[in-house]
């Protein structure tokens with residue numbers, strides 16, 4: 001018997017959707033990573049849960065267990081503007097998380113009625129007019145399945161999006177690089193670094209236990225690694241102390257410059273979370289968008305499997321508006337002159353006592 005719904009990707013969007021779908025649907029959830037395995041790799045992420053995402057979890061009745069959190073909890077953003085040679089601190093409230101443990105917790109909330117296929121990589125799909133035939137690989141072998149609806153919850157590099165909507169515009173894509181270093185220095189802030197010689201987006205530092213993460217969202221070209229090295233040198237020169245490198249990781253990161261690059265789907269395929277293009281173009285915060293879009297998609301699918309798309313599209317119009325608003329905010333953050341003026345004015349900044 002074919003599935004009613006096949007979800008590709010068990011990140012925050014896919015897990016939330018699988019959790020909220022009507023138990024009467026026959027649902028399959030696939031992820032290429034075996035997220036529950038002890039040696040599973042985490043998605044490359046800063047692992048900061050922003051207030052919007054905290055609020056959405058709260059609204060859905062989800063209380064984060066302390067096992068998901070890692071020290072230190074961060075109440076300040078240290079903003080370093082290398083273009084204008086200014087630093088300021090701003091108050092923000094994030095949960096500092098272990099991203100893999102967060103995903104494992106989200107997975108643990110999925111009802112047993114959902115078939116979980118971890119370690120399975122989605123490859124192809126084709127709409128027959130009645131259902132969607134799709135293939136995936138597991139341990140080198142190819143398997144085929146079918147479903148009435150296929151969901152692309154497979155993140156910024158979504159293969160579902162590329163397969164079903166090959167001609168649709170993609171949001172601008174950055175390559176994010178993160179390196180982990182040993183550190184004894186627990187920094188009580190999240191570092192946000194602006195430097196137009198490195199990227200027209202931004203870079204960051206986050207401490208997690210005995211690890212310092214240095215990350216950057218860089219233009220997708222062959223200078224990305226050189227620019228990342230330059231960032232590290234500048235940070236060292238600026239006094240950042242860190243030890244031996246533990247690992248380097250990377251991921252594609254979308255930056256939707258206009259809402260025309262958001263695709264919610266069609267009558268047999270829906271896109272959700274970053275696969276649809278839902279991610280903040282100003283901060284790259286994507287978890288709240290993943291949770292919210294999944295919530296809306298679940299409620300549209302629970303209403304009707306056949307007419308869900310127009311309903312979903314309507315339900316996410318507020319999310320699109322929020323992306324539009326974040327794009328309007330970008331010049332204040334990313335135009336060096338405007339940012340310099342704002343930071344010099346010390347508007348909304350926090351005086352530190354250390």
Ligand SMILES: Cc1cc2nc3c(=O)[nH]c(=O)nc-3n(C[C@H](O)[C@H](O)[C@H](O)COP(=O)(O)OP(=O)(O)OC[C@H]3O[C@@H](n4cnc5c(N)ncnc54)[C@H](O)[C@@H]3O)c2cc1C
Pocket residue numbers: 008009010011012013014030031032033043044045046047048049050053120121122123153154155156158159176177178215251252253272273274275278279284285286287288290
């Ligand atoms: C470096 C970096 C740092 C970030 N930091 C933050 C942060 O601190 N806070 C924040 O809110 N957001 C952050 N984001 C954004 C955030 O990670 C994403 O927007 C969010 O995870 C999107 O959730 P999602 O469920 O849509 O997709 P994802 O979390 O990307 O999940 C997609 C899932 O699909 C699976 N998948 C992909 N392709 C296939 C396939 N072919 N077959 C099967 N499975 C597949 C993947 O394994 C993955 O589990 C960051 C992003 C990057 C790149």
